Amino acid sequence: MRSGAPTPDLSGLNHKPAGLHGQIRPKDGELEFEDGTPIRFWGVNLQAYALFHTRPASIELHAQRLARLGVNLVRIHHHDSHWVQPNVFGAEATDTRTLDPASMRKLDAWIAALKAQGIYIWLDLHVGRQFTPEDGIAGFDEIAEDTGLADIRGFNYVSPSIEQRMLEFQNAYLRHRNARTGLTYAEDPAVVAVMLTNENDLTHHFGNGLLPNKNVPLHSKLYMALSDQFARDNGFDPNATWRSWEHGPSKIFLSDLERRFNERLIPAVRDTGFKGLISTTSLWGGMTIAGLPSLTLGSIIDTHSYGSGGETGYDPRIQSGFLDWIAVAQVAGQPLSVSEWNIAEYPTEDRFIAPLRVATRAAHQGWDAMMIYGYSQQPLNGPLQPSNWSMAEDPGVIWMMPAAALLFREGHVRRAEKTYAICLDEDTFFGQPVSPHTSIGIRTIAEQSRLVTCMPDTPALPWLEPTELNDALYQPLDLDHSYLAGDATVVAADTGEFQRDFSTAQFKVDTGKSQIVAGRFQGGAVTTTDVVFEVATPMAAIAVQSLDSKDIAGSGRILISISGRTVPVGSDEPRFQIEPVEGFLRITAPAGLSPRPLRSNQTLPPDAHRFERGVHVIDLGKINDARWLYLE
Structure with a gap:
């Protein structure tokens, strides 16, 4: 799967160059460019x-x-x-206050090359930056780790020097002005989004790091003073408001603390x-919906979600x-991105x-931007070590990425007919751990109909706009x-x-333009409107x-x-064992079409395909292990 290896060519879907239609903007919970062109983004992370x-x-x-x-x-990213x-500060920099010219030239080259191909850019403004003693951080010694460097997540919400x-x-x-485009990153319409800080919240992950027992006295003092003032201003119990691990008043206070930081940046x-679009941070890592309020200050809500093997067989x-x-992060009236x-x-x-299920659910739910983590975090000059963070040469994932992109970007799956709303009062929203883990209602509706989350009327958060929905x-x-x-x-x-048949772990899409079966094959043929999938291999995915x-x-x-199933030969070897996919496809389509491999020098044996009674029959065992075919 090298960069020059043949792939389906979907590049015609892109606007070239990126930015052709002007600046991005949110409109009615979706995304469009300033000339009115609607847009969905199917993306990847490029990192490290x-x-x-x-x-x-x-x-x-x-x-x-x-x-x-x-x-x-x-x-x-990274x-x-x-x-x-x-990194962007150079090699082994003693401080992180100066951008390295050579590193910036690399980013310039990537951005210019991607832009020319009609690919838009999302920039993170803070990911894994480790602050040094030379960065001028007040109270640095108390947050520095054994390495002598400091991860400032959480602390940035109370520290003026970190914020600066x-x-x-x-x-x-x-x-920074891109030497190749002549534009600063800020003024380039190809740069459609920025994130203030990656995976950095107080309501779930990092609020506990500010508590009095964490041996960070300067930061704890700032935190406790802010908590006490917020409690007194809003009639809350001061002894409950600072307790970041509990639901209730603390989640309201922590949301407001995040808000103050965001409103300055x-x-x-x-x-x-x-x-362009601004994301504050993400809903991630098991967070409840109580982590959403401060995200609404941005122009797009972002979330991260990682799955497990076997999810096609999960009983919701x-x-x-x-x-x-992902579904619970969709705030009513705001666009949603999934940057990981x-x-x-x-x-x-x-x-x-996974790519097929992600694309299908995203289209059905009306999500706006989907980014797999990641395309690569290894140098892209030769073979890659097998890794899910570098799927550029993982055949199992790459083979389904064009199908997923086509389905999502071209609207082969319609938006849900019904929309359900999580609309709770303040006490329930902030006082209970509402998430897919705790709610059977969320789990059982999110695959059937659209799901949105409402913001509650919260007097202590006058900046939080309560959601008003049309009940009809x-x-x-x-x-x-x-x-x-x-x-x-x-x-x-709906x-x-x-x-999704979770008893057999099989997923099926049946629309006019995309007909797909993925998962376990057992018990005979699987039929969609125009295709019969007679697959002998125990587990596979086929998209027509x-x-x-x-x-x-x-x-x-x-x-x-x-x-189908692919297994790396070894953790350090860029080779995979690939299970053959065997059986037959029977596709109802016009006469005169023939299957064609992507390689121009490759042909199929005559008995790999026949046309009978209006149906194209393709013998999967005779297509020379091709994983993409054109029938044309």
């Missing part, structure tokens, strides 16, 4: 060593490859992390001339899947199913009610376009999709994508 160690020629090749794969958004050397260093960085980063971003009445955690998703363990045998368009969600019958083994979309905007039955150009 891939940013700074990839050679110029390889940068160009991979930008082209990403466009062919259907990608139109890249998130630049640019500032200390474990990446060099972050302001300085975002100002320098966004005002957001105007500074705008002062650089940046007109019993356990949550990673897509359910993947299957956490590696290599799970069924990881090839939304149904209230009962958190404790199962929306799936007790004897059900299938959960299906549109009838896709379903129209490429010419016609339904499959009338299409003159069809893409067939095939994937």
Whole structure:
């Protein structure tokens, strides 16, 4: 799966260059450009060593490859992390207050190459930056780790000196002028989004680090004073308000503490001339909906979610899947991005199913920007070590990425017919741990209908705009009610376009332009409207999709994508054991079409395909292990 290896070419879906339609903007909970062009983003993360160690020629090749794969958004990530050397501050920098010119030239090259291919850019303003003693941080010694460096997550919400260093960085980063485009990052319409700080919240993860027993006296003193003042101003019990691990008043206070920080950084971003989307941070790592309020201060809500192997077989009445955690982050009336998703363990045998399920659910729910973590965090100059953080050469995942991109970006799956809303009062919203883990209602509705979360009327948070819904368009969600019958083994979309049989661990999409079966095959053929999948291999995914905007039955150009189980030969070897996918496809489509491999010098044996009674029959065992075919 090298950068030059043949792939389906979906690059025609992209606007070239990126930025052609002007600045991005949110509108009615969705995204469009300033000329009114609507947009959905199917993206990847590009991170760490891939940013700074990839050679110029390889940068160009991979930008082209990403466009062919259907990608139109890249998130630049781990640019500032200390474990990446060099990073944006250079190699082993003694402080983190100066951008390294050589590193910035690398980022310039990536951004220019991606922009030319119609791929938009998401920039993070803080990820893994480790502060040094030379950065001028008050109370540095009490937050420094054994390495002599400091992870400032959580502390930034109370420390003026940390905040100042972050302001300085975002100002320098966004005002940096790209030598290749002639534009600053802030003024380039191809840069559509920035995130203030990655995975950095007080309401769930880092609030506890400020408590009096954490041996950070300067920061604890600041925290306790702010908590006491907030409690007195709002009539809360001061002894409850500072207790960050408890639900109730503390979650309201912590939301407000996050708000104060965000309201100082957001105007500074705008002062650089940046007109795109701003994400404050993400809902991530098991957070409840109480972590959402301060995220609404941005122009897009962001979330991260990582799944597990075997989720196609999860019974939603019993356990949550990673897509359910994304669903609760959809705040009514605001666009939603997922800047990180993947299957956490590696290599799970069924990881090839994830892109299809993500794309299908995203289209059905109306999510706006999906970014797998990641395309690569290794240098992209040669073979990669197998890793789920570097899927650029993972055949199991790559083989289904174009199919997922096509389905999502071209709207092959319709928006849900019904929308359910989590609309709770202040006491329940902040006082109980509401999440897919605790709610059978969330788990059983999120795959059937659209789900949104409302913001409650909260007098102590006058900046938090309560959600007002049209009752005719939304149904209230009962958190404790199962929306799936007790004897059900299938959960299906309210549109009838896709379903998941969790008793057999099989996922199926059946629309006019995309017909897909993924998961376990057992018990005979699986039929969709225009395709019969007779698969002998125990586990696989096959997607049959129209490429010419016609339904499959009338299409003159069809893409067939095939994937299955792949296992790395070794952790350090760039080779995979690949299970053959065998059986037959029977596709109802116009006469005169023939299957064609992507390699121009490759042909199929005559008996690999026949046309009989209006049906194209393809013998999967005779296509020379091709994983993509055109039927045209």
